Amino acid sequence: MVRDWRETWEREGYLVVPGIFEAARVERLRAIADGIHEQWIACDPQTGQPRSNPDEHCMRHLNHAAYFHDRPAADFSELMDAVADDLILGIARAILRETPLFRCTTYWFNPRKTSVDGNWHRDLQFMAKSEEEERRRMEAAIAAGESAIQMQIPLVDSDDIEFVPRSHLRWDTPAEYEIRCAHGRANNTSNRMPGALRLALKAGDAALFNPNGLHRGRYHADKPRRTLMFTYTKASRPLFDYFSDQPWFREPGYLDRLTPRTRAFFEPFVAEYQDRWKQAQELQPA
Template structure:
């Protein structure tokens, strides 16, 4: 880890304690080289498929363009029409036993799938990325935001897991910030200079293929997206099974252009889980049971446009 601050993170005695104190945890060399090579094949296939999709058929307009930095919903079966076996291997990776066991330890309960995305280097323009806490996008006003930081701290409401498929130095976290509100300086930088100034004490995660990097969604963190530095990092999000965030209805889906992370009706496609490991099946069946009731056809309206309607209906 490279630190910009003067105070090194305190020595941690166990992964659980490191998580609790720092709000992030890196496990080294978990995935074998052959697994990473397979994932590279899979994500290059996804990239090539996604590249051909018009913006208006991707949720939230997260489609291919010079500024693109993320591909959402890697687990959409439409990405794998010619290679269903790629989908199976991707689902098995999302439910990877070491990752799930670690999440159980961190969360103190069973983890629930939420989203599978991938960070990429933008095709045209470097994106500095902004310091943020994820809860700032899910709350309104400082009072709610402070309450989320407080209530979702430990155990965490949600955890991101970054799986780099190439060496990467593009994720920054402020250790311990998941447990407390911003200092005045942090607040000023997060709100007014989020892409131009460094946060004191931030560490840059130095990740190699095979590593698993967990971080708290409400920690102060940032990604950077350098157009000239090939980036392929899976970004998986898990919540605690007791905390769910279903799509609330047609208004929300229209407002977000179809991007509500757990709105994934394609999981109901017959055969979606064919060939996965038994524990992967159990893991995704829990996700399906939890969100099934929110995957309602009536949540999809013409306002989404024909491309997105097809994305959610014809997989």
């Protein structure tokens, strides 16, 4: 099984593992995530402000400590146990060929008002200042076999992700380039991407994809979406940025509510970043 996961991932750039969470666990996670989502709309703990835009379709950091001050400790354990689930970490370890390091939790949900088709992209394009740099980063990622994992687990059935298999191993073909990049990216929401595969997922399935491959989401108000996303990196390739900047892990007792096994998964994350969190907090205006 480990070899199948790894081979499919390396060849295709994505992997679907059906039924990773059973129905009762999906229900529990959905109740918790929806409660956090409602709290975020009322007041985002990272800004202290309500989220008034009805067309937002994702939130980060469901594990922020502020969401659990008034919730049962069991809810926090349930969420963190899911991130550190043995099967999930086994898949992540097989794919990365080393110990996975936690990076971030995300919740995807349908917008409440306006429907849009997502734009085709490779995540590394958002880190590059020019197309030349993007191409260099892509080539370097391929040469190094670089691989981060975005693992999406829908809590209601969803076919909102599209991916172009094998596109993580090469630069765009002319037809792909025409859609993703050309004309100032004016065509990047096209529904005619060659080879695009829409992943039809049942609640509790897991879909993993290499974010350097061509992919996009779909954000339609009339298509219910409630999808958890867990991201992991190689422990040898940590990256400090908005996603890993999670200073609430330093709050006294934050990890004490977890089982020893789950806590053991998050401890290397704290060890890796705690000095950076401290520095970042000290730089913030009082």
